[in-house]
Amino acid sequence: MREKPNKTNKVSLSEVAREAGVSKMTASRVLREEGGYSEKTRALVMQKVDELGYLPNRLATVFAGDQSSTFVGVSIPELGNEVFAQVLEGIDRQLSTFGHQSVLGLTQHTLKDEEDWIRTVLSWQPAGLILTGRYHSPRAIEMLKNAGIPIVEIWDYNSSPLDMSVGINHFDSGFDMGRYLIECGYTRIGYVGTSHDAANAASSRLDGFCKAVEGGGGLVQKQLCLHDTATFYPGFYGTEQLLASQSGIECIFYQNDAMAFGGMQYCTAKGMQVPEDIGIAGWGDLPISAVLKRRLTSMHVSHLKLGKIAAQMMISRLSDEPVEPVKDIGFHLIPGSTVRNL
Amino acid sequence: MREKPNKTNKVSLSEVAREAGVSKMTASRVLREEGGYSEKTRALVMQKVDELGYLPNRLATVFAGDQSSTFVGVSIPELGNEVFAQVLEGIDRQLSTFGHQSVLGLTQHTLKDEEDWIRTVLSWQPAGLILTGRYHSPRAIEMLKNAGIPIVEIWDYNSSPLDMSVGINHFDSGFDMGRYLIECGYTRIGYVGTSHDAANAASSRLDGFCKAVEGGGGLVQKQLCLHDTATFYPGFYGTEQLLASQSGIECIFYQNDAMAFGGMQYCTAKGMQVPEDIGIAGWGDLPISAVLKRRLTSMHVSHLKLGKIAAQMMISRLSDEPVEPVKDIGFHLIPGSTVRNL
DNA sequence: TTGAAAGCGATACCAA
DNA sequence: TTGGTATCGCTTTCAA
Numbered sequence: 001m002r003e004k005p006n007k008t009n010k011v012s013l014s015e016v017a018r019e020a021g022v023s024k025m026t027a028s029r030v031l032r033e034e035g036g037y038s039e040k041t042r043a044l045v046m047q048k049v050d051e052l053g054y055l056p057n058r059l060a061t062v063f064a065g066d067q068s069s070t071f072v073g074v075s076i077p078e079l080g081n082e083v084f085a086q087v088l089e090g091i092d093r094q095l096s097t098f099g100h101q102s103v104l105g106l107t108q109h110t111l112k113d114e115e116d117w118i119r120t121v122l123s124w125q126p127a128g129l130i131l132t133g134r135y136h137s138p139r140a141i142e143m144l145k146n147a148g149i150p151i152v153e154i155w156d157y158n159s160s161p162l163d164m165s166v167g168i169n170h171f172d173s174g175f176d177m178g179r180y181l182i183e184c185g186y187t188r189i190g191y192v193g194t195s196h197d198a199a200n201a202a203s204s205r206l207d208g209f210c211k212a213v214e215g216g217g218g219l220v221q222k223q224l225c226l227h228d229t230a231t232f233y234p235g236f237y238g239t240e241q242l243l244a245s246q247s248g249i250e251c252i253f254y255q256n257d258a259m260a261f262g263g264m265q266y267c268t269a270k271g272m273q274v275p276e277d278i279g280i281a282g283w284g285d286l287p288i289s290a291v292l293k294r295r296l297t298s299m300h301v302s303h304l305k306l307g308k309i310a311a312q313m314m315i316s317r318l319s320d321e322p323v324e325p326v327k328d329i330g331f332h333l334i335p336g337s338t339v340r341n342l
Numbered sequence: 343m344r345e346k347p348n349k350t351n352k353v354s355l356s357e358v359a360r361e362a363g364v365s366k367m368t369a370s371r372v373l374r375e376e377g378g379y380s381e382k383t384r385a386l387v388m389q390k391v392d393e394l395g396y397l398p399n400r401l402a403t404v405f406a407g408d409q410s411s412t413f414v415g416v417s418i419p420e421l422g423n424e425v426f427a428q429v430l431e432g433i434d435r436q437l438s439t440f441g442h443q444s445v446l447g448l449t450q451h452t453l454k455d456e457e458d459w460i461r462t463v464l465s466w467q468p469a470g471l472i473l474t475g476r477y478h479s480p481r482a483i484e485m486l487k488n489a490g491i492p493i494v495e496i497w498d499y500n501s502s503p504l505d506m507s508v509g510i511n512h513f514d515s516g517f518d519m520g521r522y523l524i525e526c527g528y529t530r531i532g533y534v535g536t537s538h539d540a541a542n543a544a545s546s547r548l549d550g551f552c553k554a555v556e557g558g559g560g561l562v563q564k565q566l567c568l569h570d571t572a573t574f575y576p577g578f579y580g581t582e583q584l585l586a587s588q589s590g591i592e593c594i595f596y597q598n599d600a601m602a603f604g605g606m607q608y609c610t611a612k613g614m615q616v617p618e619d620i621g622i623a624g625w626g627d628l629p630i631s632a633v634l635k636r637r638l639t640s641m642h643v644s645h646l647k648l649g650k651i652a653a654q655m656m657i658s659r660l661s662d663e664p665v666e667p668v669k670d671i672g673f674h675l676i677p678g679s680t681v682r683n684l
Numbered sequence: 685t686t687g688a689a690a691g692c693g694a695t696a697c698c699a700a
Numbered sequence: 701t702t703g704g705t706a707t708c709g710c711t712t713t714c715a716a
């Protein structure tokens with residue numbers, strides 16, 4: 001039975017050095033390919049590394065060297081919403097290409113969860129943080145400012161970010177959708193979404209939407225499904241509630257595509273024709289829309305690209321390259337065929 | 343300008359202690375709520391913690407205490423596939439409830455990417471690892487065995503896991519689908535999937551499927567879209583290729599629901615009626631299916647639950663609670679209405 | 685080209 | 701109830 005070399009029972013750098021008959025420092029230099037050692041030494045050290053199956057302890061490296069770590073904290077509201085799953089995929093693919101790792105935080109859209117996660121993740125000395133949304137609790141903001149690491153706020157376009165930001169202008173995207181529906185000849189328009197207890201991207205979209213509709217002589221009737229997630233089923237019963245409480249609704253705009261699909265299902269199940277009897281518009285343009293028989297009227301955003309750009313901003317900043325701190329990646333309207341087009 | 347207290351420019355425990363006029367140890371005890379200090383001391387230390395905005399450095403804690411970190415490495419093939427996004431959501435929700443963080447690794451279904459990620463993530467001294475799939479490279483297996491930390495392999499039911507495992511028997515799920523289609527009276531059946539260069543869950547499903555179909559007197563015609571992801575569009579053109587190269591196909595089974603939706607779109611675009619002219623079956627039962635007019639014949643798996651159970655196994659093991667090391671969470675067939683039912 | 689010693693920020697252990 | 705000292709694994713710094 002081999003004697004326990006240390007508490008952790010893992011192979012350490014000193015062990016490798018001892019076996020190779022060199023000092024820790026020499027072994028360390030070889031492993032970092034720093035130069036300043038003979039080829040013979042290098043070969044010897046690497047041989048022992050292989051033999052012993054040595055894996056460096058990056059915790060110690062970061063700790064000792066006052067370098068920042070290679071991991072980046074990434075907060076995302078939820079993954080049940082495909083949109084955010086794609087954003088995360090874009091972020092992680094780009095980060096990992098450059099040797100970084102994502103430490104995930106699912107905030108479930110609450111500032112308190114975000115704050116708690118920020119506190120925890122900061123204690124692990126991350127290289128940087130990527131956060132969804134522009135709103136944070138006061139204590140979170142204080143911690144973020146003190147952390148002294150790069151921060152990218154994504155999703156909402158944000159002209160005065162904590163540090164850097166990439167996203168779209170949600171107000172404008174809602175406005176454009178509102179104007180489009182007005183142009184299509186609708187005036188009595190419904191909105192179905194989830195509760196917006198805090199200011200967030202969806203509520204900005206709704207604000208923009210209302211402004212356009214009301215400015216165009218229309219009326220918006222809102223139906224918020226309190227305390228529910230923005231998925232199919234709330235779209236279904238939110239529509240039921242909306243149509244029960246209001247008559248004469250000609251068209252419904254939903255917080256996102258998933259809710260819109262749920263709503264469309266309710267309408268067709270009740271014998272209404274889309275778009276003849278009622279118009280349906282979503283937001284986000286889920287990939288599946290492209291292969292359904294009737295394309296959903298929606299707003300397209302390149303989620304994967306958004307994630308990649310956010311990660312790239314982080315990487316550039318970490319490499320001290322110049323970075324444009326604020327970026328708007330835009331959106332475009334998908335006319336689809338679920339609203340009638342005059 | 344305040345003098346730089348240390349290299350990192352962050353507030354350290356010694357600083358808090360100095361300000362409070364106590365020793366590091368006392369401050370440490372207060373912060374860990376270990377007991378063994380007066381209320382007066384506690385209040386004083388906590389006051390300074392607040393004033394200085396002290397955040398502990400968990401790196402140092404792990405390092406000093408020879409505890410493992412609260413990180414759990416989680417490898418997932420991709421997030422573009424909703425199924426895996428849901429699994430990850432289940433994992434992270436459960437882990438974070440118990441104070442753990444997920445360090446993400448997207449392997450894009452390649453063993454090499456998984457191996458590289460394992461090497462990196464192990465260097466962060468994670469508390470444990472959750473890996474998708476039962477197949478790993480030889481070097482990966484060696485590292486995993488040496489790591490001496492809990493490992494949960496998910497997705498494939500695996501009666502002899504490296505450590506623990508939770509998933510379903512993919513062969514059986516394919517078999518059940520094959521038998522069902524035979525029972526529905528189909529004999530000339532197509533399969534559309536992506537390339538299965540390595541053994542994986544999808545190829546197990548196909549094996550089971552073929553066994554059932556051929557055992558039932560049917561024939562399976564395979565169409566693999568090489569080197570593509572299992573999403574809508576490959577489903578679309580894979581179907582085109584299949585139907586062009588073979589006549590008389592009565593029903594098509596797809597690697598997953600996304601491909602099935604793509605295939606169904608191709609069929610209806612070509613004027614075929616589903617299920618009158620051709621049957622369509624998917625796998626995975628995407629949430630959206632439940633709200634489409636015509637429910638897709640598919641196989642249901644509780645992805646979120648799978649993730650939660652995997653995380654719970656990890657947590658139990660980390661708390662030294664007894665754990666059943668292997669778990670089969672099962673599946674059930676959704677008859678749907680995209681295959682004709684005799 | 686190589687090595688010895690100090691130190692990163694916390695905790696364990698022992699002493700007071 | 702409190703504090704001093706050694707220590708974790710590695711890198712930085714300085715000396716040889």
